[in-house]
Every structure is written in structure tokens, then in C-alpha cells.
Amino acid sequence: MQTSVVTGGAGFIGSHLCEYLLGKGERVIAVDNLGSGSENNLKGALKNDRFKFIRHDMREPLKIGESVDFVYNLASRASPVDFDQYPVEIMMTNSIGTYNAIDLALEHNARFLMASTSESYGDPEVSPQPETYWGRVNPVGPRSCYDESKRFSEALTMNFIWHHGLDGRIIRIFNTYGPRMRLDDGRVVPNFVTQALEGKPLTVYGDGSQTRSFCYVSDLVRGIYLMMQSPVKGEVVNLGNPNEMTVLDFARTIIQKTGSSSPIDYRPLPVNDPLQRRPDITKAKQLLGWEPEVSLDEGLKNTITWFSRNMSEIKEKLS
Numbered sequence: 296m297q298t299s300v301v302t303g304g305a306g307f308i309g310s311h312l313c314e315y316l317l318g319k320g321e322r323v324i325a326v327d328n329l330g331s332g333s334e335n336n337l338k339g340a341l342k343n344d345r346f347k348f349i350r351h352d353m354r355e356p357l358k359i360g361e362s363v364d365f366v367y368n369l370a371s372r373a374s375p376v377d378f379d380q381y382p383v384e385i386m387m388t389n390s391i392g393t394y395n396a397i398d399l400a401l402e403h404n405a406r407f408l409m410a411s412t413s414e415s416y417g418d419p420e421v422s423p424q425p426e427t428y429w430g431r432v433n434p435v436g437p438r439s440c441y442d443e444s445k446r447f448s449e450a451l452t453m454n455f456i457w458h459h460g461l462d463g464r465i466i467r468i469f470n471t472y473g474p475r476m477r478l479d480d481g482r483v484v485p486n487f488v489t490q491a492l493e494g495k496p497l498t499v500y501g502d503g504s505q506t507r508s509f510c511y512v513s514d515l516v517r518g519i520y521l522m523m524q525s526p527v528k529g530e531v532v533n534l535g536n537p538n539e540m541t542v543l544d545f546a547r548t549i550i551q552k553t554g555s556s557s558p559i560d561y562r563p564l565p566v567n568d569p570l571q572r573r574p575d576i577t578k579a580k581q582l583l584g585w586e587p588e589v590s591l592d593e594g595l596k597n598t599i600t601w602f603s604r605n606m607s608e609i610k611e612k613l614s
């Protein structure tokens with residue numbers, strides 16, 4: 296039986312990945328400091344005797360006293376709202392934390408996957424963004440704590456592959472949504488869905504003409520698994536849904552799907568907010584035979600159902 300370690304395993308994407316790996320028959324060790332992740336996300340996984348949770352901050356070295364075949368490095372806060380509150384923590388997690396995760400992989404002779412981000416491209420001048428694009432990132436802007444530390448994590452991974460025998464690979468994750476996003480995470484999906492369900496105005500930043508492409512979490516997790524299973528040492532691959540839309544259209548879609556009568560409230564555009572983002576997934580198709588399968592309709596239906604159930608649970612607890 297093969298064993299995977301998932302750092303950030305109690306987070307939104309990490310917890311879905313843990314369940315997927317358990318479904319594949321693996322042993323899974325989730326590692327998380329519960330900074331932005333939650334044990335609630337692991338309720339299902341914890342019932343499985345092939346699953347183990349270790350509360351640990353990846354900024355500290357990690358020893359695991361059993362054999363490890365795969366290390367998925369997903370540990371990092373990822374919401375732009377957190378960039379203001381936890382900038383240095385984010386930078387240390389993506390630098391020292393990635394170093395510690397690589398060290399763990401090398402010690403066990405395990406395959407390593409670095410979960411990087413579309414933020415590596417910054418505010419791109421080309422669209423869609425292929426992996427060969429170097430990006431346009433402001434190194435001293437408000438998003439730099441995340442963008443630059445993820446770029447550092449990519450460079451660290453590649454140099455360990457080239458010079459220290461690491462069997463590593465890098466994915467760049469584009470906007471992903473689905474159940475278990477934190478309700479107060481501040482990103483566009485939790486904000487719009489909770490606002491629409493509560494009948495509050497949807498806060499569209501800027502004029503809403505900036506674009507994003509939304510990938511449902513089950514599609515992403517399947518791509519992550521394929522990337523780890525494939526002989527793609529040293530490759531960098533975009534994982535995301537190329538179905539691009541403006542933020543304003545996305546707000547209107549959420550209003551329509553929730554049956555809400557919320558108005559739109561225009562707020563200032565955050566500094567350095569990327570104006571366009573859309574993955575070129577040609578490489579993922581060629582190398583992994585992967586492309587998204589879940590439509591926005593279906594993905595949003597699941598997501599809205601999950602949010603509405605969890606919002607009422609939270610309200611009940613508070614009342």
C-alpha cells in the first residue's frame with residue numbers, strides 16, 4: 296500500500312485531495328497547523344483507518360517514522376484577504392515550509408508535488424497564460440507575499456530537481472471553488488454566495504470587468520493526482536478551467552443561481568488585482584490527458600447547497 300503525505304491536508308483543496316487518495320486505496324497522512332484549515336474538513340477522512348492527521352506547522356522540520364511514497368505540498372494560506380493579515384507567515388510557509396516538505400520527500404525517496412499558483416503569472420499581459428510565460432509580478436506590491444513566495448517555492452523545487460535528485464513536479468492552480476471553502480475566506484466565491492443567500496448586496500470590486508476562470512474542486516484534485524502519478528519529473532503544468540468570465544457576470548450568475556434579489560455594490564478594486572486570468576491547459580491535456588469535466592452549472596449547484604447548509608448550521612450555533 297502506498298503512503299501519501301498531504302501538507303495543508305485540512306484545507307479546502309487538501310481535504311478533498313486526502314479523500315480522493317483514500318478512495319484510490321492509499322494510506323494518507325494529512326499535516327496541517329489548522330491556521331486556515333479545519334478538522335471539520337476531515338470528518339469523513341478521519342473515519343478511515345488508513346488516514347492519519349498530524350497537527351504540525353511546516354515552518355518546522357517534519358519527521359515521519361514510516362515509509363512515505365508521495366509528498367503533496369499544499370500548505371499555505373491562499374486568500375488575498377490573508378495577504379494583509381499574515382504576510383510573513385505566508386512567505387515563511389512557502390519558503391521554509393517548502394524546504395521542509397522537500398527535505399521530507401528526499402529523506403523518504405518520495406515523489407514531490409509543489410502546489411503553486413496562477414499568481415506566479417501576476418497581472419499577465421498574455422491570455423490565456425501558458426506555462427512558458429514568465430509573468431508580471433510586482434515584487435513590492437500587496438500581493439507579493441504570496442506571489443513571490445510561491446515563485447520562490449517553484450525555483451526551490453526546480454533546483455532540488457536539477458541538483459539534488461528530487462523527483463519533483465509543479466502545478467499552477469487557477470481559481471478553484473467548491474464545498475469547504477471557508478465562509479469568511481474573503482474570496483469571490485464565498486463572498487458572493489454568502490451575500491446572495493443572505494440577500495445582501497454583492498460586493499463587486501472595480502467595475503467587475505476583470506476576469507477569472509473557475510475550476511470545480513473535484514476536477515482539480517483529479518488533475519493533481521494524475522500529475523503525481525505521471526512520469527513528469529521537472530514539469531510545470533497549469534491546472535484550471537479555461538472557462539473565463541468577468542467578475543460582474545459571475546456575480547449575476549450567482550444571483551440567478553441562488554434565486555436572490557441582491558443588488559450589486561461596487562467597491563474599489565484592490566491594488567494589483569490581476570485584470571485577466573485564464574489557464575492555457577494544452578500541456579495538461581497532452582501530458583496528463585486531463586481537462587475539467589464539471590460544468591459551472593453543476594459545480595455551483597453543489598457549492599451553493601453546501602454553503603446554504605453550513606451557513607444555517609453556523610447561525611444555529613450562534614443563536
Ligand code: UDP
Nearest residue numbers: 375481482483484486498499500505542568
Ligand atoms: N472580488 C470581488 N468581490 C469580492 C471578492 C473578490 O469583486 O467580494 C474580485 C477580486 O477583485 C478579483 C476576483 O474577484 O478580481 C477574484 O478574487 P479572489 O479574491 O477570489 O481571488 P484572486 O483570483 O484575486 O486570487
